[in-house]
Each structure stands twice: as C-alpha cells, then as structure tokens.
Amino acid sequence: MLLEEAKRAHEEAQAASRRPKHPKHVARQTSQEYIRKQLQRVTSQNFDPQSVPNGRFLCVVAVGFALLLLVALLVAFPQFDRANERDRDKDTVITPSPTVTLAPTVAPTPPPSGPPSFAPRLPVERYGQLAVEDGKLVSTNTGDVVQLSGMSLFWSNTDFGGEIFYSAETIQELARHWNCSVVRAAMGIEDSGGYIDRATENEERVRTVVEAAIDEGIYVIVDWHSHEAENFTSEASRFFQEMATDYGEYENVIFEIYNEPIYSSWTDDVKPYAEEVIRFVRTIEGGEDVVILVGSPEWSQDVDVASEDPITFFENIAYVLHFYAGSHGEELREKAQVALDNGVALFVSEFGTVEADGDGAVDAVSTFEWIEWLDERNISYVNWAINDKDEGASALDPGTPASGWTTQDLTTSGTLIKGILAETAARNAETSNVVSDVTNTSVSS
16 A cells, blocks of 8 residues: 555656656755656565564555655755756756946036136235335235225215215216226215215215225225315315225225316415325324325316425325316326326326316317327226216216116216226236126216
C-alpha cells in the first residue's frame, strides 16, 4: 500500500509538472524534479518488507522521511538545478531597465547684496566734498575736476507762484528723472513776500529743498536771491550761519551768498559784503570747507572785474556768471574767459534759453553755443527755472503739478534743457537713479 501511495504521489507530481508554470515557480519546479527522481530511485528498489524485522515500520519511516525531505528541499533550496534553469532561459532576451541619472540639485543663486560695482553712483557719493583748486571745481574724493548740471527753482517768495515746487517730490523728480546733479533754492530777500517780510515761510521752503537734495544724494545751492544784498549783511550773515550749523556737515551744500548785484560796486559793495558773510560761515564747525559762490556786478556778468580783485583771505570761493542765451553771446564769453585766465573759478548758477527778461522764444542755437563753451571748460551750470509761470524761461506749462510730469507738461525750454541734462549726465556719469521723465522750470532773474 505504501508503494501504491508513493506511486500515486509520483503520478500527481508528473501531472503537475505538465501544467503551465508561472515564471516565479521555475526555480521551485527544478527542485521538485530533483526530489521526484530521488523518490523514484528509492521506491523502485526491489525488496521484501516482510523479510526485514519491523519491515512495515521501516517502510513507514522511509516514506515519511522522503516526504519530509521533499518539503524541506522545496522550502529551503529552490535554487537547485540552476544550471538547467539557465539552459531553459538562454533564449529569452531580457531588456534591462534604462538607468536614470538624476541631475544634481542646484541651489538657487542668491540675490545680489547690493548694486553692481559698475553702476553709476549718486553725485555726492561719487564726488564727496567739493573744493576750488587752481580755478576749478574739484572733488576731494578723487581730485578730478567736477562739472555739475541741474535746475534752479523759481523765487521762493510767498505768492510768487513758485512755492509749490519747493517740495521733496519736485526734488526727487529732478534727481531721478531729470538727471540733475544739483538743484538751486532761490530764496527771495527784499521783494514782497521774501525773507525780509516772511522769514519763517521762506526759510522752511529752503530747508525742505536742502533736506530732499541730501536724501537724493545730489548737491544743493542755497541762494540768497537778492539784487542788493549789501543792504542786508546782518540778515545774510545770521541766515548762513544757521545753514552752516544745520547743514554744513553735509557734503551736498553750496552757499550762493549774492545772486545778482545790479548797480553795486565790486570794490565798495560786493566784495566787503561777501567777505563779512564768509567770515561768519567759516567760524561755524562744518562751514569751514563749504564752497561759496559770489555774484559780480551787472547781473553777475562783470566776472572779469571781480577776477582782477578777487577774495584771497578765504578758500573755496567761486564767482557767479549769469547769462540768457537770447541776449548774451560772444562778448560775455570773452569777459568770462578773462576771469578764467586770471585764475578764478566760475559757476553758472543761473542761465536761461530766452531773453534776459525771462520771456520770449527759445534761442536753441545760442543755448547750444553756450553749453558747448561751458562743457569745454568744465564749468557747472544751472538752468532757470522749474516753474509753471507763463513765460519763456519756465520749464513747465501753467498748471503743472509738483511732480509726475509728462512730456506734455514741458515747455519748449523745458524739453530742450531736459535733453541737455540727459546728455551731460551720460557724459559725466553723474547720476545713478536716472529714469528720464519730465521737469519743471520758471522764469525771472
């Protein structure tokens, strides 16, 4: 009976071997074949179980042992007969999975910590404290000759119409969109609504401009806009002492202590007045090195006369030259050349593109002749004026706001000067916050 059971097990194993096998059972099949062969070998032996003592018992043990061996081999040794397995699979082509190489993770580039090193710098950052040496305006940072260019505001006088432009917004507009490296605050003195009548209002307007220019990194001229300043020497001395005390430590500040003497004598009036005011400024800590501009007789055109008897007791002094392109030309340039040849520094703190009265048509040809002459000599210049008064010298049309100007807001003079300032800035690389938009201008001298 045991032999029959063994044979039946053998036949079932053979039937199982003929059934299709799943690939996962390939190794297990080879093990079963091996065990089957071993079992056949054992069970096919001819012997009589009755001839051996306890033969039946031994047969049971043998069959049990064979079954245990079968189970153990199936579980523990599925790798039997791998050589045969390789032979069966040698015709099977296995395509390896493609190897995927991951790109290395690249850390994002951090944003720059500051402006690129090649970016143009703000004028005051670039030039620092200004000085006058050998008849030239120079930078104490680099020793290079400096040419500033910019715009003058209109009279600061109350009810003169230019007060709206004494604002931080206007100065920001000029610095960022007009390429101005310098602005001028023209504080009216003896005329109605000026400093003598309404000191607090006018001084506050000037301070607003000064502080805005400091914030924008450009230079600012504090102008005592008078035609008879020698009659107000004590007022001028006190005012510029205060300005030196409050702003002298800033490299941005330039003092123009006399705008345009008209009928005054250089020797008897203008020079003594200037020396007195300068003395007060120089006694103030911070005021020792401020560049000071001094007007000359005949609407600041007799610079040749002033150069023949210059102020020598104090340093860092330059002389004011004013012109209006529609009225002044080669004759005035010859006078200016005499002053330069005499070794004094000139600064054009006011010029117009029209007639000397501040009105009329723009004389572009004469304006360009003057600009070329100034550029060749590195003389700084400031245009009159940022205002919306209905006159030719104004840079803005009537009703233009304090900032946010468009090209439609500009007068003929404003358009011309804005372009000139852009060209000068590009040549001198004066400003770094240039955008170019629109400016403001007014008239009057």
